[in-house]
Amino acid sequence: MSQYRIFNSEDAIAYAREAAQLGPDMILQGAEIGDGNLNQVFRVCQLGEATGWIVKQALPYIRCIGESWPLTRDRARIEAEILLQHGQSCPEFTVAVLHQDASLSAMLLEDLSELQVWRQALLNGQHFADAPVQLGKYLAQVHFHSSDFCLDYQAQRAAQTQFANPKLMSISEAVYFVDPFCDHERNNVAPGIRNDAERLWADQPLKIRVAKLKHDFRCKGQALLHGDLHTGSVMVAAGKLKVIDAEFGGYGPMGFDVGVLIANLLLNLCSQPSSSAQRQRIKDVQAFWQSFNRQFLLLASQTADPALAEPSYIAAFLRQVWQDALGYAGCEMIRRTLGVAHVADIDNIADADQKIVSQRHALALGRTLIMHADQLNDAQLEKIALACRPQC
């Protein structure tokens, strides 16, 4: 079984049987359970069991669009390598890759069915108090271990080359920094916020800030990013957290991952009519950032190079990561409101006026984060986030 074909359930079962060495006698059942935009995902279980293994397979095109948008299957190999690397840096919070097969564009993953997608938990109003802190630890670990604080020149250059992911990251470049800032055909702009979108497309100072963020996304190869760290890429349960879905990963600025996660918490904030729920999201952002900051400082202070281990150097470095993060958070908020891919937090709002308020809030807060990234600290975020909410 080595020639690529698009898996059906039987293929997924056969691959899982071989990859997990389950033996010919075990009776297995499998079903496609994927809800993502890109790939097929199967759960394969022993008959009568609810939990088993996950088979993830890349198609030669983008699943939600179809064969008209071809996309390299090699993304499956790259994703598996990134997850394995992140798993070495932070096994506690990274989904385990049990097997990968580059020719089938498939991998076998641990089944996390006792966990739920964090975005869904937030939509349900469930609060996982540990998640922001755990995620901060995760990100500090995976960033630190792929950065110049940990790797020497040759090892880091080799990693930058090994994890080059030009096809997928060029999609990120387009959907984060190009499409949402012009009247692009890929955009998905609700009629009720068309005027807001047009004002934003004419906003030259904003676009110049975004140009700098785009430049850094491409040229600032600080760490091996997850590349798509929204609340849908995080699975949670009481005291447990696992990060999945790293196909957009590759070297880039640390602030990108930090900012995308912050933005998704703030998008949830924008979707909340209650100010207490809004405040909780701010607390989540602060807990995430402080956890990342604390953990990174701890790791970096053990760096062999005494200049890099100097607390004032690390502090200045982390200040810059925070500034970058606010800029990228702003881009994520805007692109999730005007671009091709929205978030359920806001799209699911039934009340039309309420939805427009949330979308305007997201645009205004996104713009503010980009324009004032160099002036805001995490304590000021609550005031700013609430002040950006438009009056109904």
Added chain:
Amino acid sequence: MSQYRIFNSEDAIAYAREAAQLGPDMILQGAEIGDGNLNQVFRVCQLGEATGWIVKQALPYIRCIGESWPLTRDRARIEAEILLQHGQSCPEFTVAVLHQDASLSAMLLEDLSELQVWRQALLNGQHFADAPVQLGKYLAQVHFHSSDFCLDYQAQRAAQTQFANPKLMSISEAVYFVDPFCDHERNNVAPGIRNDAERLWADQPLKIRVAKLKHDFRCKGQALLHGDLHTGSVMVAAGKLKVIDAEFGGYGPMGFDVGVLIANLLLNLCSQPSSSAQRQRIKDVQAFWQSFNRQFLLLASQTADPALAEPSYIAAFLRQVWQDALGYAGCEMIRRTLGVAHVADIDNIADADQKIVSQRHALALGRTLIMHADQLNDAQLEKIALACRPQC
């Protein structure tokens, strides 16, 4: 002729005959003429001619040290590819690669014997008024054509991978950012400035600035750098200029090339007892920077992405390149004074006191550039450069 061996003159002639398709009847003579630290260089000419072809060959070790410091021969292939790439971007000012042979670690170059090395010209007190302007044009061309102003995401990532040069650039990292800022065994510190060196090694604020420059050298992959753009890598004649020796090239911050060139002009300034010669070097620096700035602005303003083409974005981008350049210039001045490789401008000074003054001048100016990179413009450079000269 495809198996590697260390060339003697006969081998160099045979290689040149084959590579330049000279035919068996042409009578050729060849001699080793290299004065560099790393490679062998032969001039091969037709009998009775002074000019012919240059054969450059990498040894499996560093030539000036010997077999005890092995170094990948693959550097010859990388250098040839970089020169060819730069030659496409700026044929006027890049030495022409006529042929390359990766298995022999050799390349055939145009013979520039009618030109002289710019450092030697400066040592002789000869003034080539066009050189700074030409070099600014050269650098703007080669940087622009390998940057995000010109290449799309995938093309730039492919170039970053193609031109990865980890062995040589890790040497640069060590000799620029590590050795000179500690009491390293590779350093070459004259007894007369030992106290100055020790003060610098204890200078924590300076070392933190250098840590940031080191980080950016590794992580800020903006353009395909020359990587070693000192005045010994530039050949000049009336109205003519060619850049040679790109073995340390690879992706990095544009400010690195700009800064290394500025530093070498300022090191010459430090070697000059006469204030009029000092002022001329400042004028050279200003002419170089203004030429680079003007040419880059011109090229960048034609970028397809309207945000990148915005004059205020390009201006802010170039301000950052200048700031980076001053930092890297400072590192180059310090490492050429305390590190393993000095410059003839200062090392050749016969008078011992005068030499110490020049070395102290270089250290003080280097430190000032690093510490005040974000506050200095090119007009202020004269005042700062002269103020850093110690009293005899």
